[in-house]
Amino acid sequence: MSDKKRTGLRHRTPLQAFFTYAGLIVFSAIMLIPFYWMLSTSLKTSEETMAVQMVWLPKVIQWKNYFLAWTVRPMGRFYLNSIIITGFASVIQTFTSTFSAYAFARLRFPGRDKLFFLYLATLMLPGAVTLVPRYVMFTSWGLVNTYIGLMLPGMFSAYGTFMLRQFFLTLPRSLEEAAEIDGSSALGIFFRIIVPLSKPAIATLFTVFFIRDWNDFLWPYIMATSENMYTLPVGLASFVGLYKTDYHLLMAASIIALIPPLVIFMYAQKYLVQGIKLSGMKE
Amino acid sequence: MNFWKSKRFKETVIGYSFLLPNILGFLVFTATPVLLSFLMCFFEKASGRWIYLGLYNFKNLIGFHLEAVAPFERTLWYHVQHFFFRWLPEGSQYLPLDPELWQYFGNTLFLMLALPFSIIGSLFVAMIMNQKLKGRLFFRTAFFLPNLSSVVAMAFLWLAIYDTQYGLANIILRGVAHSLAVIFPACAKFQGVPWLSSMLWAKPAFVLMNIWGGIGGMNMMLYLAALQNIPPTLYEAADIDGANWWQRFLRITWPMVSPTTFFMFVMGFIRGLQSGVLQGLLLTDGGPAGSTTTLGLYVVRNFYDWGRPGYASGVAWILFLMIFIVTIFNWKYAGSKVHYE
Numbered sequence: 158m159s160d161k162k163r164t165g166l167r168h169r170t171p172l173q174a175f176f177t178y179a180g181l182i183v184f185s186a187i188m189l190i191p192f193y194w195m196l197s198t199s200l201k202t203s204e205e206t207m208a209v210q211m212v213w214l215p216k217v218i219q220w221k222n223y224f225l226a227w228t229v230r231p232m233g234r235f236y237l238n239s240i241i242i243t244g245f246a247s248v249i250q251t252f253t254s255t256f257s258a259y260a261f262a263r264l265r266f267p268g269r270d271k272l273f274f275l276y277l278a279t280l281m282l283p284g285a286v287t288l289v290p291r292y293v294m295f296t297s298w299g300l301v302n303t304y305i306g307l308m309l310p311g312m313f314s315a316y317g318t319f320m321l322r323q324f325f326l327t328l329p330r331s332l333e334e335a336a337e338i339d340g341s342s343a344l345g346i347f348f349r350i351i352v353p354l355s356k357p358a359i360a361t362l363f364t365v366f367f368i369r370d371w372n373d374f375l376w377p378y379i380m381a382t383s384e385n386m387y388t389l390p391v392g393l394a395s396f397v398g399l400y401k402t403d404y405h406l407l408m409a410a411s412i413i414a415l416i417p418p419l420v421i422f423m424y425a426q427k428y429l430v431q432g433i434k435l436s437g438m439k440e
Numbered sequence: 441m442n443f444w445k446s447k448r449f450k451e452t453v454i455g456y457s458f459l460l461p462n463i464l465g466f467l468v469f470t471a472t473p474v475l476l477s478f479l480m481c482f483f484e485k486a487s488g489r490w491i492y493l494g495l496y497n498f499k500n501l502i503g504f505h506l507e508a509v510a511p512f513e514r515t516l517w518y519h520v521q522h523f524f525f526r527w528l529p530e531g532s533q534y535l536p537l538d539p540e541l542w543q544y545f546g547n548t549l550f551l552m553l554a555l556p557f558s559i560i561g562s563l564f565v566a567m568i569m570n571q572k573l574k575g576r577l578f579f580r581t582a583f584f585l586p587n588l589s590s591v592v593a594m595a596f597l598w599l600a601i602y603d604t605q606y607g608l609a610n611i612i613l614r615g616v617a618h619s620l621a622v623i624f625p626a627c628a629k630f631q632g633v634p635w636l637s638s639m640l641w642a643k644p645a646f647v648l649m650n651i652w653g654g655i656g657g658m659n660m661m662l663y664l665a666a667l668q669n670i671p672p673t674l675y676e677a678a679d680i681d682g683a684n685w686w687q688r689f690l691r692i693t694w695p696m697v698s699p700t701t702f703f704m705f706v707m708g709f710i711r712g713l714q715s716g717v718l719q720g721l722l723l724t725d726g727g728p729a730g731s732t733t734t735l736g737l738y739v740v741r742n743f744y745d746w747g748r749p750g751y752a753s754g755v756a757w758i759l760f761l762m763i764f765i766v767t768i769f770n771w772k773y774a775g776s777k778v779h780y781e
Contacts, residue, residue: 180568181568181573181579184561184583184655185583187655188582188656190608194600194601194608207605209606209614211612211615253462253465256459257459257463264451264458265455266451266452267452272459272463281763281767282760283713283736283756283760285740285752285755285756285759286753286756286759286760287469287470287473288743288756289477289749289752290474291473293476293480293749294472294476309469312465313462313464313465313469315470318462343454347458372589372590372591374591374592375717375740389590390593393592393593397596404603404606407600408596408600411589414592414593415589415590418588418590419581419588422584422588423577426580426581
């Protein structure tokens with residue numbers, strides 16, 4: 158983001174600066190007050206959560222709620238499952254998407270455009286369409302309640318292929334042509350030119366995949382039938398039947414689940430902005 | 441020339457080997473399920489066996505039947521039907537074979553009321569963020585938070601907020617009502633809104649929650665990118681002409697971001713048609729009286745809770761058909777209604 162480009166909306170007058178910051182404060186208050194409520198509830202005693210008056214701050218901060226939330230259900234196990242499943246699924250998904258996006262963007266082979274159209278068409282499909290038969294297929298293959306069954310569908314994505322293809326199309330061809338004349342193979346061009354040039358876009362895609370897989374609920378919800386295979390969202394959801402009104406526990410557990418995507422986002426957010434600007438997601 | 445040594449063959453091999461890892465997964469986990477799902481619409485599973493039913497599932501889903509109505513039970517709906525369908529025998533009216541499908545379709549559309557609000561909200565947030573600011577990272581993260589967190593965590597958050605007695609929403613409303621009691625004594629009796637437990641309030645509660653969840657996040661990012669593509673010369677020219685803030689917004693910003701707005705609206709609509717599964721499951725169990733069950737949740741219920749995968753596939757394909765129509769509409773009319781550079 159260069160400041161040169163943003164001159165269109167600089168502060169013209171002190172009044173405008175005032176309105177800008179006022180708007181910012183109002184909007185971020187709307188966004189953040191529920192989160193503040195979440196945080197403060199997670200640190201209250203169970204009596205304090207049952208107050209009809211506003212309790213902004215707990216009298217004594219109850220760090221032990223986090224310990225409780227971590228232990229009343231096997232949260233460590235849920236975490237481990239989530240890390241294994243999300244890690245494998247999003248890394249492999251990034252790989253497969255990068256390869257196929259390059260094939261669709263740059264290589265010439267018969268049937269390419271027809272196949273790409275098929276990929277595009279599946280972007281329209283509601284998840285509900287594939288959910289039922291996938292479940293039936295996985296049951297007959299004996300993959301229900303296994304790591305493989307939980308992460309397999311997350312490893313391939315038409316969405317990632319499409320996004321990266323759009324980005325690859327914006328790269329200048331001249332570098333590749335030069336490499337081709339020097340006798341580089343397709344694989345050489347891919348690894349030495351395309352991948353280094355596309356780091357921000359690939360990082361963006363990985364972030365998007367990671368956050369999406371980490372928070373995915375429906376597939377693990379029907380796939381994981383025993384508690385030791387639950388991912389974090391499914392494990393979190395299992396709180397509701399047991400501790401429906403123990404809000405301090407619910408909130409503490411929710412915050413525990415929120416930390417990894419938050420850390421990844423803080424780390425990757427500058428790529429995210431670049432990536433969106435570059436990857437043709439503008440329109 | 442030997443085909444196996446030709447350039448064309450080599451290109452084909454290279455192309456498909458790049459594609460291979462993804463396309464294998466695509467064929468097995470997307471293409472095959474789609475075909476299977478389509479076949480399943482014409483079958484149903486009963487005591488472990490698939491039974492061919494033809495169009496029976498669809499007939500039950502979207503069909504109507506005639507039902508006798510006692511004279512004192514005749515509603516406006518009865519008279520509307522008799523006005524349009526002259527052939528209806530006196531004392532009977534059409535009823536859907538699956539009234540739940542229509543109710544849940546209505547719910548799904550109702551919950552999409554959040555869409556315009558969250559799109560406009562995102563535009564304003566993006567316009568504010570598109571300036572020199574102190575604490576940019578803080579605000580950007582703040583506006584991304586609902587999109588980062590798991591939907592389960594967000595559902596729990598709103599479960600806590602909407603609690604009739606101890607929730608944040610009612611604590612604030614009670615505070616407001618009790619201070620208004622000085623002027624309107626009736627307000628003192630206000631105990632709070634039964635957000636998730638009444639048929640009247642459950643859907644608006646969901647809409648409010650979705651507006652909040654839809655502001656910021658990816659929508660804000662897309663708008664930021666669109667705003668930065670507006671040539672500054674346009675604003676400079678407007679300044680020379682002495683345009684005020686509102687005129688600049690209405691004549692420059694809004695038309696220039698309209699492709700983005702349109703894109704978000706279409707994508708939001710497509711997503712909205714499939715939404716509400718998790719929130720329904722966790723917040724209200726789809727109730728009270730089915731008032732927060734969406735079509736997406738109806739699919740899951742049919743297949744997972746009631747063991748009717750064929751019927752569930754039928755609902756899913758009706759959803760697909762609706763999305764298909766929206767997409768076709770989008771392709772056809774996007775060009776004429778929206779300003780492109």
